Amino acid sequence: MTELIAVVDRETCMGIAMCRSVSPDAFRLEDGKSVFVPGPDVTDDDVLEAAENCPVEAIRVLRATGD
């Protein structure tokens, strides 16, 4: 699991799927918009890479604080 989680702003997301290309394990498209799918294979780098490469800056990175 990751320490970081991605939050996709659905208003800004244009369904370009850059995140899915950069981090295929961490994102999928639903109704033409990107959704973050946490899972055992997803790394913090996947989250950061996707956020950094999003052409419309629709991905925010948050630190998970759950105990």
Added chain:
Amino acid sequence: MTSSTNFLAAETWSDPHPYFDALRQTDPVSWNTWWRGWVITRFDDVDFLLKRSEYMSANTVATARAQASPEQLSRREATFRILGSWLVLNDAPDHTRLRRLTNKAFTPAMVAKLQVGIEARATKLLDAMERKESPDIIADYAHPLTLSVISQMLGIPEGDRDQVAAWGTAITPLVLDGRENKERREVAEATLIKMDEYFAQLLEARRAEPADDLLSQLALAEDQGSLLSENEIIATCILLIFAGQETTTGLIANAVLALGENPSEQAKLVAQPELMRGAVEELLRFCGVAFAISRVATGDFELRGEQIKAGDKLLLTIGAANRDPEQFDEPNRLDITRDTTGHLAFAGGAHYCLGGPLARVEASIAIKLLLDRHPNVQPRPQDIEWRGVIVAREPVALIVDLEPS
């Protein structure tokens, strides 16, 4: 099914939509014997393939290199080396690595900082264009505007910009599918070598004395972590010069033409400038420059009953997909207030247009300032010559009447 149409022949290319509309209806995955590959025209298929890069490779250079004779390999060394490092022609992981550094220069936030400079430049060009007898939207306005923006971003000295721009145009035959004549190809290859030398020198100068430009940032990235090789940096500069001017120039010209042919939409935009954001998206859908993208299948797969084999060429026709009635109501009508969500003018997936945010800002400013001053601007009746390349559909020149009588 199979077709043999040369869709770049003037009779089709001057108005390609009737041909591609018919193809989409009757043969959406069509083997074209002239192009020697599959032509894909439905929105769903083009969208799916663009966003599932596991099916396809962008690396058409590798295919050409594998087929080249030893003599060609040595004669075309620079072409294979430089185009082989273009991010548009690479797959992950090289593509991701090449793209990461340049991505940051083209984010919406970075591009917003350029706005004031673009407006000032466009205003000066309009002043000069108004004194011309036959103002050409391309040569007098859109091209000098986009060239100055990308040159400034990169850090090309002002005195070199016209030369570099001419080089950028001259290398076109190398990129566009090899259907150009031999003489132009040889000029293009010689030009590429000149650009290679020029950017090597400029890079050296920026290393010695960094400036506030992309070239200096790339040079710094090379020094710090050697993420990019020198050849990759030079290749990236050449790519940006090539892709940073022709494309947005064509978008602005296509937009002025489309608005001129749809005077009620132009009047609506003049009356309600707040519609500009949506209007640019609709113009991208309706007449975006990138008409098609060429790819190579990486494995065998089936698409609408057709068997695609590994190594087959695929032509993803963005221009046709954006006119698919299954996706957009009355797709052949320009409607600046329509919902254009999902249009593919900048492609999608890993290769989504790096310069998209910049193109949007440049086009918005260019169209707004033109219409502010000349709300009735109209293309002069003329035989438009369209550039004969499948990846970009744009006129060679577009003469307008700024104040039609």
